[in-house]
Amino acid sequence: MSEGMLKDGIAPGRLHPAKYPENFSDLHPPLDRHEAFVEADRCYFCFDAPCMNVCPTSIDIPLFIREISTGNPLGAAETIFEQNILGGMCARVCPTEQLCEEACVRMEAEGKPVKIGQLQRYATDIAMDEGKQFFTRAPLSGKKVAVVGAGPAGLAAAHRLSMRGHDVTIFDARPKAGGLNEYGIATYKTPDGFAQAEVEYVTAIGGIEIELGHALGQDLSLDQLAKDFDATFLGIGLGGVNALRAEGESEAPAGLADAVDFIAELRQAHDLSSLPVGRRVVVIGGGMTAIDAAVQAKLLGAEEVTMCYRRGQEHMNASTFEQDLAASKGVTIRHWLQPKRVITDNGKVTGIELEYTKLQDGRLMGMGHTMTIPCDQVFKAIGQTLEAETVAGLELRAGRIAADSEGRTSRAGVWAGGDCIDMGDDLTVTAVAQGRDAAESINRYLAAK
Incomplete structure (x- = not known):
């Protein structure tokens, strides 16, 4: 064990410098051409395509895999991008083990599904590396649409609106576009600046401007956007973090932090060895953010990392794959x-x-007895909330923006999608689908004006 690992408190440089690039390298190295052909050959090309039926963006999975198997990866990429323009990111971060791969007939027959996510990455990487654009803009409509939020929902909406001939301006509060793809995903899932490369690929269609450093509720308002644009799409995500509701939290002690901020700092760091981390870390939560924070704390050199979740393993939002990944990295889950x-x-x-x-009559109850875990750093990963004041005037449901199946909100001319709406499920692929579908609804609305 290195000398740095023995430091108590929160400190940088717990590992030898050579360990950081190794620890944060690509979680799933890409398939080469031969591996892609072998894997594609495993597909049964099912007529009823259960994999496709569970994909939130309805990608024609059997078709794109057949295109790969016949030596046409660009055709496969076009098939993917027709439904999911952020197919490259989704190939990396989508919980395929809970969606398309779980539904794969090979999974049912053998317990080993076709590697759909890695095949999707194989095709989309080739297209992006070659700068191949498959879509062109329709004749210009003369209409202008504001998109607030440069995350998955906003980017998907902007691309589809541009395809339909509308001019789009994306506003985002952060210094970079990409939303959670840029700031909220574990570094080892999307290394080498992929999130920004994807933003550039999506906006290369033209007709999309991005203005950074603009936040709804601060220098942007729905009223002003309604005056300046013909329609507005909100893909603002969730800006607030739920409280622990624990004694001592309000004192904001050093070492108590939000997991989303920790992940964002990691994503933007140029030198991982300069990032401080505790020797003993506790992460509160049971979702993907909790897993990402816990695993990355361990990869930064934390000696002990413990995840604590208030319910049982079967209730955790994090997939079984993610839980197993955490355990394989030395994270203890309680x-x-x-x-x-x-x-x-x-x-x-x-x-x-x-x-x-414990659960009693379906309700979570405290049992009255406690235990203590010594630690020098605690990360909160117990869910995010909508900052309601930023969308004053819109109807809310369950603490999020109320939207119908097309993304229409309670205010005429305003659509929303992604995590900020009541139908959001905190998945990139769902946000993409909602942004895409809202864009089509907006297009119909503008055509009728």
Whole structure:
């Protein structure tokens, strides 16, 4: 164990410098041509295509795999991009083990599905590397659409609107476009600046301008957008983070942080060895963000990383694959524990007290007895919330923007999609589908004006 690993508290440089690029290298190295052919040959090309039926973007999976098998990866990429213009990112981050690959007939027959996600990456990477554009703009409509949020939903909406001949301006509060693809996904899932490469690929169709540093509720308002544009799409995600509701949290001690901020800092770091991390880290939560934070804390050199989730393993939002990945990296996952008190000394985290929980008559209940985990860093990964004041005047449901199946909100001329709406499920692929479908609805609306 290195000398740095023995440091108590939160410190950078816990590992030898050579370990960082190794730890944060591509989680799934891409298939080469031969591997892609062999894998594509495993597909049965099912007529009823159960894999396609569970894909939120309805990609014709048997068709694109057949195109790969016949030596036509660009044709495969076009098939993918027709339905999902962010198919390259989704190939990397989509929980295929819960969607298309779980539905694969090979999975049912052999317990080993066709590697649909990696085949999708194989095709889309070739197209993007060659700069191959498959779509052109329709005759210009003279209409202008504002897209607020440069994440998956916003980018998908902007691309489809541009295809339909409308001029699009994307506004985003961050210094870079990409949304969660740029700021909220584990570094080892999308290394080498892929998120920005995808933004450039999507916007290369033309007719899309991106203005950064503009936030709804600050220098942007729905009223002003309604005056300046013919329609507005909101893909603003969720900006707030749920509280632990634990004693000591309000004192904001050093070492208590939001997991989303930790992940964003990692994503933007040029030198991972300069990032501080605790020797003993606790992550509160059971979703993908919790897994990403826990695994990356371990990869940065944390000696002990423990995830604590208030319910059982079967209730966790993180997929079984992600849970197994965390365990393989040395993360301990503990269930039926909820935070009760953040323990501090001189304004710094020294531990967390957790209460054991149980389900009683379908409700989660504290059992009254506790345990303590010594630690110097606690990450909150218990879900994000919509900052409602930014969308004042829009109807909300369950704390998110109320939208119909086409993404229409309670205000005429305003659509929304992605995590910010009540039908969002925190998946990139779902956000893409909702952005794409809202764009088609907007196009019909503009054609009728």
